[in-house]
Amino acid sequence: MGSKTGREDFEWVYTDQPHTSRRREILAKYPEIKSLMGPDPLLKWIVSGMVIVQLLACYLVRGLSWKWVLFCAYAFGGCINHSLTLAIHDISHNVAFGNKQAKWNRWFAMFANLPVGMPYSASFKKYHIDHHRYLGGDGLDVDVPTDLEGWFFCTPLRKVVWLFFQPFFYALRPLCVNPKPVTRMEVSNAMVQLSADFVIYYLWGLKPVVYLLAGSILCMGLHPISGHFIAEHYMFLKGHETYSYYGPLNFITFNVGYHMEHHDFPSIPGSKLPLVKKIAAEYYDTLPQHTSWVRVLWDFVFDDSIGPYARIKREYQLAKED
DSSP states (O other): OOOOOSOOSOEEOOSOOHHHHHHHHHHHHOGGGGGGOSOOTTHHHHHHHHHHHHHHHHHHHTTSOHHHHHHHIIIIIHHHHHHHHHHHHHHTTTTTTOGGGHHHHHHHHHHHHGGGSSOOHHHHHHHHHHHHHTTTBTTTOTTSOOHHHHHHSOSHHHHHHHHHTHHHHHHHHHHHHSOOOOOHHHHHHHHHHHHHHHHHHHHHOHHHHHHHHHHHHHHTSSSGGGHHHHHHHSOSSTTOOOOEEOSGGGGGTTTTTOHHHHHHOTTSOGGGHHHHHHHTHHHHTTSOEESOHHHHHHHHHHOTTOSTTOOEEBOOHHHHHO
16 A cells, blocks of 8 residues: 555646547538537526435435434435536536526526535636646646645555545645636625525534535545546546546436547537437547446556556647737
């Protein structure tokens, strides 16, 4: 448990991300894929149902003992909260109400954010655009760990700690790597979220608030669903920086496992990404893919060649000068 990983730096490349060229090639061959772009009419109803379920759960856990509150948070509520963060991911691409109703998407993301317990949606939107535009960009893509993370979390035990505290790294990393001014939408997000937390506390006490917050932290840390964080862009095979997963957990994660397809076509809702793979199967079937997010976590911890440093990075000089 004390051996260090073999990597001492990121994998630096001097080529553009592959998604741009593959998108052009696929659209030239299969223009019908354009018809999949646009809003998903079911998304807002699915998300609303999930929020209502969590509010009902808040009412039900108010009388439980603390050990059962934490158990329910990890085994049930946190799974819904993690799924809601992935719904927010979809909504950040304007697929709830369409590009012409951008503000409706922003406010609906705040609604989806309510059970998560902490303001998340507005800041995520602000940085997620850069993740797509500047994938692996040094100082631009805050999805990539810092040098300090890569250097320190280099043994199996330390990597387990890193996975457990992953939500905090994702929250704090942007402030260190690419700090941006606080926006009005972020202030609104914080005010709405804190008001909701206070109302829940006022009505039902502290346990429902802990249920929501603990669920979000635990299930975005060391949890099977969190395998997608590692599966998406960590370099399990040299030269490959994005991977898809086509297993059953996509059913509760808005198809985030179809990650190559998502980066190729970010304006297509998650519900329609399987159609992209079906139409352009020859482009995706031959690419490396994951079959288990649990196996991804296991390999991340115990494979010496994989760790926070196992990411492809590139320079975007023009973007930095802008």
